Amino acid sequence: QFHMIKHEDLTWKESLGQGSFTHISRGSKTDQRDGVTHSTEVLLKVLDANHKNCWESFFEAASLMSQISHKHLLLVYGISVHKSKNVMVQEFVKHGALDLYLKRSTSVSVSWKLDVAKQLACALNFLEEKNITHGNICAKNLLLAREGDPSADNSPFIKLSDPGISMALLGKDVVLDRIPWVAPEVLDTLEIELECDKWSFGSTLWEIFNNGEAPLQGLDPIQKQQFYEHFSNLPVLEWTELADLIIQCMQYQPELRPSCRSIIRQLNSLITSDYEILHATGTHPK
Numbered sequence: 423q424f425h426m427i428k429h430e431d432l433t434w435k436e437s438l439g440q441g442s443f444t445h446i447s448r449g450s451k452t453d454q455r456d457g458v459t460h461s462t463e464v465l466l467k468v469l470d471a472n473h474k475n476c477w478e479s480f481f482e483a484a485s486l487m488s489q490i491s492h493k494h495l496l497l498v499y500g501i502s503v504h505k506s507k508n509v510m511v512q513e514f515v516k517h518g519a520l521d522l523y524l525k526r527s528t529s530v531s532v533s534w535k536l537d538v539a540k541q542l543a544c545a546l547n548f549l550e551e552k553n554i555t556h557g558n559i560c561a562k563n564l565l566l567a568r569e570g571d572p573s574a575d576n577s578p579f580i581k582l583s584d585p586g587i588s589m590a591l592l593g594k595d596v597v598l599d600r601i602p603w604v605a606p607e608v609l610d611t612l613e614i615e616l617e618c619d620k621w622s623f624g625s626t627l628w629e630i631f632n633n634g635e636a637p638l639q640g641l642d643p644i645q646k647q648q649f650y651e652h653f654s655n656l657p658v659l660e661w662t663e664l665a666d667l668i669i670q671c672m673q674y675q676p677e678l679r680p681s682c683r684s685i686i687r688q689l690n691s692l693i694t695s696d697y698e699i700l701h702a703t704g705t706h707p708k
């Protein structure tokens with residue numbers, strides 16, 4: 423059910439780093455259309471040789487992404503298998519991961535961040551309607567296709583990346599490391615349900631509005647686990663209405679988390695000027 427890409431059609435360029443059991447490179451792919459050779463810039467995600475047993479899960483992620491199509495979901499072109507090398511070939515997204523982008527940018531406006539949040543909610547709504555759980559939503563897995571320019575009324579454009587290898591295979595240390603993005607109930611069952619993505623959406627919102635800072639940064643795995651055992655919440659954002667939405671999404675009882683429709687409605691009712699007034703009055707110097 424997925425498109426197989428010939429290894430000869432791939433060209434490898436620089437390495438972009440490691441993911442969860444993966445190695446990531448930039449590259450290009452050639453194909454013949456109407457007798458003409460076309461070259462497309464791609465991202466090549468290679469499954470680590472010492473985690474070969476994860477190939478089914480790895481290709482399941484690729485298959486999921488190739489079966490559904492939405493403007494805010496990353497395009498997966500197919501897979502390539504060469505000798506023992508398993509490769510996921512996907513769209514190369516120009517500005518890379520959102521967490522890194524936010525960390526290196528000095529001034530990103532609130533309305534820019536709100537646009538990103540709305541786009542992610544739109545992708546989640548699409549998945550919810552199809553009854554599909556993503557399972558690995560975080561700012562690192564949001565890729566920035568268009569930078570936009572807050573001052574020129576030009577919005578950013580994001581794409582949600584593939585979920586990668588299933589948590590059941592990644593092992594306890596990786597799962598603990600994903601606190602607070604991974605929903606608390608997943609720690610017990612290692613199974614993901616629709617509601618898990620709502621929790622992850624909440625912590626991703628937190629991350630976006632804290633300029634890409636990882637929530638609970640600096641806590642070791644045991645402390646992270648205790649955070650959940652004590653039913654703790656992330657530090658509350660100063661923008662009350664947004665903070666409230668994050669709290670709703672990150673409810674320990676999955677059934678209490680809002681639907682995507684409700685998330686979208688709440689995001690649409692947020693007025694950026696409320697936040698800006700909060701800053702202008704100096705209630706919270708930055």
Ligand code: ATP
Nearest residue numbers: 438441442444446465513514515518519585586587
């Ligand atoms: P995980 O399954 O945990 O998400 P992964 O294998 O997807 O792991 P990441 O850590 O998400 O790996 O990605 C590593 C880095 O690769 C990102 O920080 C980003 O900079 C870059 N990257 C990933 N996908 C793309 C893409 N499609 N286009 C451009 N850059 C990308």
Ligand code: MG
Nearest residue numbers: 441562563583
């Ligand atoms: Mg990823």
